[in-house]
């Protein structure tokens with residue numbers, strides 16, 4: 001059932017339930033979130049059995065389990081190619097001896113420094129982060145909130161939630177509440193109903209955002225009861241967390257469809273991860289595939305220096321190179337903003353390749369995604385149209401010429417052909 005949506009991967013790496021040990025499980029069980037939770041893979045021995053792990057690796061996983069918990073649903077596990085030790089889905093979720101728990105920070109974004117009430121971080125002027133539970137169906141190996149689910153899976157108590165709500169009521173500058181975790185959509189619907197109802201009753205809060213990986217990890221969770229709760233408390237925006245095109249399964253697409261049909265705008269936050277999605281073709285397939293299931297790529301995050309995840313981090317230069325390959329080369333809706341979360345609680349900093357080549361009074365020189373450069377009259381500068389090509393940025397900066405185009409570029413070759421055809425047509429006596 002869960003054949004990935006992406007069609008441009010070789011069949012040999014398209015995995016799913018049909019190839020998995022759960023191929024004979026009745027579909028009614030497979031699509032039941034309770035069955036998935038009852039059958040979580042959560043022991044090194046079971047992991048060893050499914051992936052053929054040597055005893056040494058199983059022992060390493062047993063050691064890591066004491067540091068940070070893990071558990072994987074059969075649904076998500078069925079996306080792993082068990083024959084590939086470097087499988088990207090496996091790297092996302094399966095603990096391994098690559099994790100150095102001596103390396104990295106427990107709270108890389110210093111969220112605790114801006115914590116104003118239980119679970120409530122007030123960092124930016126008009127919005128707050130509200131962590132309502134430590135429970136998550138993912139336990140991503142690169143999670144920046146590993147510290148929250150290290151020892152406990154607890155949801156915020158009613159008393160803690162009420163303290164946070166009291167802060168919101170007292171702070172009229174807060175107009176946007178981002179509910180996160182753990183994963184808020186794992187809460188019992190009545191608990192989520194209570195939290196959303198309380199937030200909605202705060203007059204100056206204009207809307208709520210929810211960050212959730214459930215459409216990716218356990219899309220069967222997006223059922224009627226949950227949808228009724230979300231519908232009751234709009235306007236709500238949801239940010240999903242797809243990291244790889246193989247996560248774009250039929251089930252995930254159906255979950256996003258159900259949310260979108262409620263009128264909930266869907267965005268996606270991807271973390272850039274070494275050996276998982278730090279390759280242009282993979283990212284393009286992911287972002288283009290998201291648009292096909294009505295999800296707008298929103299942020300591409302630089303992976304933070306959290307404990308035990310050094311092996312998954314890329315350089316910022318890698319991120320810039322990938323953005324260079326996306327912007328202009330595919331539809332703008334498929335291009336997220338690449339951000340680095342500044343250490344010590346500095347907040348998100350957008351990073352983009354530089355498209356300004358030179359700037360002076362009245363004129364800037366810009367380059368486009370093809371490498372062509374243009375002289376752009378700035379502000380009230382007199383616009384003189386000239387079609388003189390140039391080989392010099394200095395000519396562009398002074399306005400002596402308008403453009404430098406890359407030689408033999410297919411776009412400009414096509415344009416030349418069109419111009420030629422038009423000339424032929426204009427010269428036609430008919």
Ligand code: SF4
Pocket residue numbers: 136137138139140142143144145146181182183212213241
């Ligand atoms: S889904 Fe989010 S909160 Fe849950 S483990 Fe992954 S990164 Fe952490």
